[in-house]
Amino acid sequence: MLEDYLKDRRKEKDILLMTHIVAGYPNWDACFDLVDAMVDAGVDLMELQIPFSEPIADGPVILKANQDALERGVTVARCLEFGREVARRHDIPFLYMTYYNILYRHGVDAFVEDMAVSGIQGAIVPDLPPEEGDDYLRAMTRRGCNPIFIFSPTTPDERLRYLSSFAQGFVYCVARKGVTGMDTRFTEELSTYLARCRQATELPLALGFGVKDKQDVDYLKGKADIAVIGTQTLRLVDTQGVAAVGNFIRGLR
C-alpha cells in the first residue's frame, strides 16, 4: 500500500521528496534519463504528467511543456507505455497526473486498468472533485489504485474531512492560491494551514506549488511528510539540461 510505504519511509527520513515530469518533454530519451537521475538522487515517489491541451491548473512553465509535448506528437498511448516502462525499471511508486478529459476519452475503466497492470500506484486529477468522480473512484477502488485528492488553503475544515474520506495514499496540499510555478511564501500562515490539514486526515501530507530549494524543503520538515518539486526541475531542464537535475535534487535535503 502506498500509504504504508510512505509512512515506513518517513520513519527513516525527515521529509520525503516527490518530483514531477511532463511525459514526452523535452523528448522521450530525456524523460528516461530524468527518471533515472531522480530515482538515483533518492526521490521517494514521482508524478508523471500526461499532457493535455487545456491544463487550467498549471502555470506558464508546465503549460508550455504540455504544449511542446503535444506539438511534437506525444500521445496518451505512448505516455502509458512510458509509465509502464519506468514502473518496471524502478521500485519507487509512480503516479499519473493529468486532467479528467484524458481519462474520460480513454475510458475511465480502461485507463485505471492500464494503471493497475502497469504498476502505477495512483493518480492526481486536479479538475475532478469527488462530486464528479463516481466512475473514477469506483474503478480506482476496484483496481486498488490510490486516488490522490487535493486540499487548498481556501478549503473549509468540513470539506477537508469530506475530501479525506475519498483520498487514499496521501493528500496533496496546494500551498497557496494560483497556478503551479509561482512563488510561495513559507511563513506562519502556511504552517497554520498545514496544521489544519493534519487535523483533517490520517494520511501523509504532501505540500506542493512553489517549493524550489533546500530552504523551502527544510521549512516543511515536521509540518508535511512530502515536499513536491514540480516546476523547478522543469526550469532546470529548460535552462541547464537534464544533467543538472540529479545534483539539484541531492542538494534539497
Add this chain to the structure above:
Amino acid sequence: MNHNGYFSDFGGAFLPEILMATFDELTTAFKNAKADPNFWREYATLMSTYSCRPTPLTLAENLTRHFGGARIYVKREDLNHTGAHKANNVMGQGLLVKRMGKTRVIAETGAGQHGVATATMAARFGFDCTIYMGEVDVERQRPNVFWMEQLGAEVIPVKDGTRILKDAINEAFRDWVSNMDNTHYVLGTACGPHPFPEMVAWFQSIIGQEARAQVLEREGKLPRSIYACVGGGSNAMGIFSGFLDDATVELVGVEAGGRGLDTGAHASRLCSGDAAIGVAQGYKTYFLQDAEGQMKETHSIAAGLDYVGVSPILSHLKETGRARFAVATDREVVEAMRLTIRREGLIPALESAHAFVQAFKDAPNMAPDEVIIINQSGRGDKDIFTVADAFQDPGWREFIIKKAKQYHA
C-alpha cells in the same frame, strides 16, 4: 436541471479544489438573486435606462418579399448598448458582483464584444477590469481592443495554445485562481462550470421574454421557428428560453461551418462528426477534440463563434430533440450579410449572420402566414476589417494603405 448543474448528462462543475469555495459563494449569490424579485426588477430597470431594452422586433418586409415565404422578424439585440446581447449578461453579473462586494472583474473575449461590454460595465460600476483575448483575435478585432483600453480595462493578449477564445478562457481561470478574493470572473457565455450556464442563460432570457410578448402582440400567434447563431450559445439560450415551453415553436441553432464541415476548418460541435462528449474548462459537453481528448483547432470567419465547446444546455436540447442545429459556411455568411445590408438596411455581426443564413434557406419553403424570428445578436460595424476583406472592397483597401502611410510619415 439537477442540483449539480446537469442538463441530461451535460454540465457539472469540474473544478480545481482552490476554486470550490468561490463557486459556492457565487452559487449562493445567484440563488438569492434569482429568488429575489427586486433583483430582476433592478436588472430590467438598469437595462431599460442604460441599454436599449426592450429591443425592437423589426419586421424585415423586404427580405420577406425577397424570399416569398414566411414573415421574417428580426430581434434587434444589436441595439443594446455596446452593440450586442453581451450587455445583458454582463450588466446582470455586474449587479451580482456588487452584491458579493468584489471590486475587480476579469473576462475572456473572442470577438471582443464581451470584452467591451465587461469593460463598459466595469467603468460604470467602478470595478478594476482585466480582459484576456487570444492573440489571433486581438489582430482581427483591433477596434474593440482600442475601446476596451479607453474604457480603462487592461487587455492581455493570450499567446498560448491556439491563441483564440478557449485559450483566453484558460488564462482567465488562471487569473481567477490567484485573485478570487476580490475578483469575479464574468464568463461571457452559457458555458463553463455550474452555475455559469444556468446563470448566463437566465440573464439572457430577457431576450426571449420580450420577443415572445412582442410577436404575440404583433402577429397574435407564436412563430413557427426561431433562429440564433451558436458559439458558446448565450444568445441562442436567451431567445430560446422564451419559447422552450411552446412545443410548436421550432428552435434552430446555427453553428459556424467555416470552410465546410468536410475541411475540418469549422467550429461545429453539434452537427459535425469531429466533436465528441468530453470534459474541459470545467464542464461536460460536446467538444471538438481528437480521439485522445486533446482539443482541436477551430475556425470561423466570426471570432465569437470560434470555440471548441458549446453550452451544456444546448447539448441537452439537441439530445432531447427540442432544438434543431444547422451550420452556415463563411461564404454563405458573407452573402447573407450582404443581402441583409442591402435589402433591409440592417448590419448584422458576422456571428449573427449565421442565423440569417439558415432562416433564408428555410423561409421560402414556408407559408406566407407563418412567422419566423431571427436573433440579430450583434451589430456588424465592429467587423469592418473582416467584412471589407471578405467583400474585397477596393476603396477600403486603398484607404487602409493611405492611412498606414500617414502613420509611417
